[in-house]
Amino acid sequence: FGIFTAAALITSIGDGVASIMGVGLGRYHFPKKSSKTIIGYVSGFLASFGVGFFALWLFEPHITLLKMIIIALSGALVFLIIDLLSLKIDDNILNPIFCSLIMAFLYIVL
Template sequence: LPFGIFTAVALITSIGDGVASIMGVSFGRHHFPKTSSKTIIGYISGFFASFGVSLFALWLFEPYIIPLKMIVMALSGAIVFLSIDLLSLKIDDNILNPIFCGLVMTFFYIIL
C-alpha cells in the first residue's frame, strides 16, 4: 500500500468523518433516513472533506502521479466513504471506511 493512499485513508477516516459529524450536528436539519441521526448536510460535507484531504495527501506524498489519476483516486475514496455512511450497517463505519476506501483507491492506483 503506497504511503499516499495510507495517509489519504487515515485522513478520510478521521477528518472526513469528523467534518461530517460537526457539520451535521451544527447545521443539519434534514435527516436521512428519517429515523437516523445523520443529516444530509453531514453527508455532503463529509464527502467534500474526504475528497479534499485525500487529494491533498496524494498530491503531497505521490507527486509523480498524473493529476487526473489523483482526482479519480480521491473521488473514489470519497464516494466509498459516502456510500458506507449512507448504508448505515450494523458494523461501525469507522471500521469499514479505512478498509474499503483503501481497497478501492489501491485498485485505481494499479489500474490507471
C-alpha cells in the same frame, strides 16, 4: 504510502467534519429516523475528497492530476456509501479498509 495516508485522513477527518457539520447545521435527516443529516453527508464527502486529494498531491507527486482526482473521488464516494448504508458494523472499521482497498486498486489499474 500516499494511498494509505489518504485513506486514513479520509476516514478520520471526513467523519469528523460530517459529524460537526451535521450536528451544527443539519436540519434534514436521511433516512428520516436517522440522526445523520444531508449536510453531514455532503460536508463529509467534500472534506474526504479534499484531504484525499491533498494527501495524494503531497505524497504521490509523480502521478497525474486526473489520476489524483479519480482516486480521491473514489475514496470519498466509498466513504459516503458506507456512511449511507448504516450497517451494523461500525463505519470507523469499514471506511479505512474499503477506502484503502478501492484507492489502491485504482492506483494500480490507472
